[in-house]
Amino acid sequence: MNSHIVRNLLVRGMLAGLGAGVLALIVAYLLGEPRVDAAIAFEDSHSHEHGEELVSRTLQSTAGLATGILVYGIALGGIAALAYCFALGRTGRFGPRAAALLLSGAALASVYLVPFLKYPANPPSVGDPDTIGKRTTLYFLMMLLSVLLAVAAVVAGKQLAPRLGNWNATIVAGLGYAVLIGIGYVLLPAINEVPEDFSATLLWQFRVAALAIQLTLWLSFGLLFGHLAERLLLPKPARTAEPAATAAPAAR
Template sequence: MHAKDVIPRAALAGAVAGLVSWVFALLFAEPLIQAAIDYEADRGAAEEALDAAAGIAPPAEGPEVFTRTVQGVFGIGAGMVLTGIALGLLFAVVYTLLQGRVAVRPRVLALLVAGAGFLTLYATPFLKYPANPPAVGHDETIGDRSALFLVMVVGSVVVLVVAVLVARAVRARVGTWNAALVGGLTYVVLAGVLMAVLPSLGELAANVATYGPAVGETPQPLRDPAGRIVFPGFDPDLLYSFRLYALTAQVLLWGLLGLVFGALAERATGRSDADAAEREAVEV
């Protein structure tokens, strides 16, 4: 297929994938986000009570720009659909570069590209810096967290490129399947080295000052000056469920992107082959 045929189909596939992922997030992740927001509000009230007992005035709060309904329903929906379209366009570029160079059916190539995108742009960075719900993470570390995640994404892409180059270099000597195994091991090793080099979120200065070293960003139990717990720490089950659903939403997004585009590409390719056969028959 020509690029002009790939791009609209990839954008459509991305929009469909984003829409389905949004419905999933709305049903499963949004209640957890609301629970995290409720925890944050209750913990804030407990902190204000402690500050009031110590004679500390509470900080001023800004006005709410968007309601929770707008944020949780329309905001997430628009964000995921637009993200799906953007990923579809990126998918189209990679697919266009690879088609004709990889001897597989369009459906298989689409799934391979989608799988590589999920692995490098989300799954590998997620292992080092998993998604967190509201209330988990200091405001002071937002910039550092964003920068580290971006470094992890870029590094993952670079590692994938190196792994592919290594596999191509040894393919003539060890065969295609062994070369794929060597490339996969190269990716795992280099990605592991990258994860080991980059700092954990618990090592960020704001987190060390609040929770101590090697704890992370999950809120610990709130204690009064006497050391008594006045408010519990963040629910680990909620954190686990949120991360699980966040990962599942991305699996849906990338999986549907590959499946839907693959079906559209096979249909377009089949129609093109039929048209070509019909033209040859007419010429004969």
């Protein structure tokens, strides 16, 4: 793949990331922010210490939220586009659009879902400030382990395919990934710092909202980027050649 195509895919990836970020921002504002407000209200009602507010809550929930999600979406799009350039042609007979959606789904699972199941997101007022460094380290360690094992599973699956066939090799590699992730879940320490009187319903709703934001971001990116990548890699005559060829016999 030449540098011109890589550069164009990178630009399209960042644009798709921006578009996905806008959709994720809507979900975050509608689903996430009300739960954050409720968690902050719980914290205020149980704390007698009120420090100086450096950034207003209004600014955090509007411009701050938009900046964070949109910048994250653009960065995600650029990194995913580079990974797509490497993976394209190595994912079997998948076309550009299917390959983009496959890559996005795999990244969602390995980068977010697997770490989320071990260390789910918590709203404000949940967690000891003194352990934030430890919690952050454990979360990123789980993420790194998941990504490395996912890459190893893909490599193992390709090596096993000539002997076992694509289907069986995929199952074996997937089971190996799941077993090793399970071992990681057991070995890494659990963290439970939820206050006893914190609303279980609010905690559940916050985590569902966090999951919905990530699902929206990654899956919409896969769909948007797949469309843009297909238009670049398969020009219109190539995309319409097959339908035209199938319509010709019917016309006779």
